[in-house]
Amino acid sequence: MSAASRGLIPRVRLLSFGPTTTTVISSSHRFRRFSAQSINVENDYEIDSGSPKIIRAKPVVMTPDSKRTGAIAVKCGMTAVWDKWGARVPITVLWLDENIVSQLKMIEKEGITALQVGCGQKKAKHLTNPEVGHFRAQGVPLKRKLREFPVTEDAILPVGTPITVRHFVPGQYVDVSGITRGKGFQGGMKRWGFAGMPASHGASLSHRSIGSTGQRDAPGKVFKGKKMPGRMGGKQCTVKNVWVYKIDPARNLMWVRGQVPGAEGNFVFIKDAVYKKPDISLLPFPTYFAPQDEDASELEPLVADLGEIDPFMAGD
Numbered sequence: 001m002s003a004a005s006r007g008l009i010p011r012v013r014l015l016s017f018g019p020t021t022t023t024v025i026s027s028s029h030r031f032r033r034f035s036a037q038s039i040n041v042e043n044d045y046e047i048d049s050g051s052p053k054i055i056r057a058k059p060v061v062m063t064p065d066s067k068r069t070g071a072i073a074v075k076c077g078m079t080a081v082w083d084k085w086g087a088r089v090p091i092t093v094l095w096l097d098e099n100i101v102s103q104l105k106m107i108e109k110e111g112i113t114a115l116q117v118g119c120g121q122k123k124a125k126h127l128t129n130p131e132v133g134h135f136r137a138q139g140v141p142l143k144r145k146l147r148e149f150p151v152t153e154d155a156i157l158p159v160g161t162p163i164t165v166r167h168f169v170p171g172q173y174v175d176v177s178g179i180t181r182g183k184g185f186q187g188g189m190k191r192w193g194f195a196g197m198p199a200s201h202g203a204s205l206s207h208r209s210i211g212s213t214g215q216r217d218a219p220g221k222v223f224k225g226k227k228m229p230g231r232m233g234g235k236q237c238t239v240k241n242v243w244v245y246k247i248d249p250a251r252n253l254m255w256v257r258g259q260v261p262g263a264e265g266n267f268v269f270i271k272d273a274v275y276k277k278p279d280i281s282l283l284p285f286p287t288y289f290a291p292q293d294e295d296a297s298e299l300e301p302l303v304a305d306l307g308e309i310d311p312f313m314a315g316d
Contacts, residue, residue: 055104057158062285069287070149070271071099071163072119073254075178077264081245081255083306091245094254094268097121099163102140104156105148114150117163118143119267145267155286164296165247165254166288168270170304172278173241178261178268182234192227237261241276249299 062068073094081091096119103116122144124132135142138159168174188194188210197203197211210229213222242258254270262268272278290296 055156055158057161057289059289060154060285062280062283063154064280065152066154066280066285067150067152068155068167068272068283068285069101069115069117069151069157069163070147070269071096071167072117072145072147073097073268073270074120075260075262075264075266075268076253079255089245089257091255091257092260094256094260094270096163096165096252096254097144098141098252100140100143101157101159101161101163102135102143102146103138104159106156112150113153113156114148115155115157116146116148118146120144147269149271151286157286161287163287164249164290165252166249166290167284168244168247168254169278169282169284170244170247170302172244172282173273173276174244174256174270175238175240175273176242176256176258176260176268176270177236177238178266180233180235180237180261181263183232185230186232187229188227191229191232194227241273244304246301246303248301250297250301 073096076093076095078090078092080088082088098121099117099119101115102118105112105114105116107113118135118140120143122142124142127135127142132142140160183190187208189196189208194210196208197206199207203209210227213226213228214220239259239261242256242260244254245257246255247253260268272283
């Protein structure tokens with residue numbers, strides 16, 4: 001059953017600007033209150049009762065060596081926009097479905113510094129007992145998808161911190177990872193772009209064949225890794241330098257220009273670009289903290305400044 005048939009895409013179309021129902025997740029030793037619009041995060045989060053290190057949910061200064069967490073999004077499909085030069089540009093819409101920090105991983109305990117981010121919603125009957133126990137032990141709602149993002153020590157966030165679309169800035173570049181569309185067993189021409197055999201003379205029923213692969217008597221074998229027919233697609237793929245065109249804080253939607261792997265309804269993972277690094281002075285670090293008096297449903301979409309040179313045509 002595809003993700004679209006489970007109701008992810010209809011939920012995007014039915015997003016309303018009104019408040020949503022508050023859900024209370026309880027455990028044997030603590031209670032936390034969560035909602036789709038606002039999540040109460042403790043100002044001081046103590047990692048361990050025996051450790052003096054305290055994590056605070058507040059903005060700090062980002063350094064060139066700092067590494068922020070990423071986010072999980074649902075690929076909603078493609079649309080098109082017209083820039084101020086009159087060109088039609090294809091755009092992919094991504095939906096950050098209630099991302100929150102679901103677990104901390106520290107050097108003292110796990111040996112790494114990372115944040116586990118959860119996305120979406122799921123019922124307890126659709127999860128295994130270890131998965132339900134994990135969410136209840138952390139005191140967070142049940143999530144459909146989890147992803148771990150390595151971060152630096154200055155980018156650690158308390159459990160329960162929301163990661164909204166304001167985590168990214170219009171105009172920056174991001175890297176998007178996901179599972180590509182599975183195309184089944186394909187031949188060499190479709191899978192690798194081979195030219196095939198002659199289409200007119202000298203080829204009988206072998207027009208799409210890949211040709212010889214054994215190099216005659218020397219060495220007389222097919223080397224490992226030879227490009228041949230086989231299973232195509234369905235693998236992890238990372239598309240680098242995807243440009244963020246617009247974000248909509250009211251609906252947690254993001255418009256990006258560039259290839260996004262996977263089919264409509266699949267989960268993709270977004271993080272800051274490695275090669276085209278964004279300006280650290282413009283990024284909210286370690287993430288965007290909304291003011292208490294801010295109403296996300298009344299915020300207007302933020303569009304990237306196109307400047308004097310068309311960024312959509314600059315790469316061409």
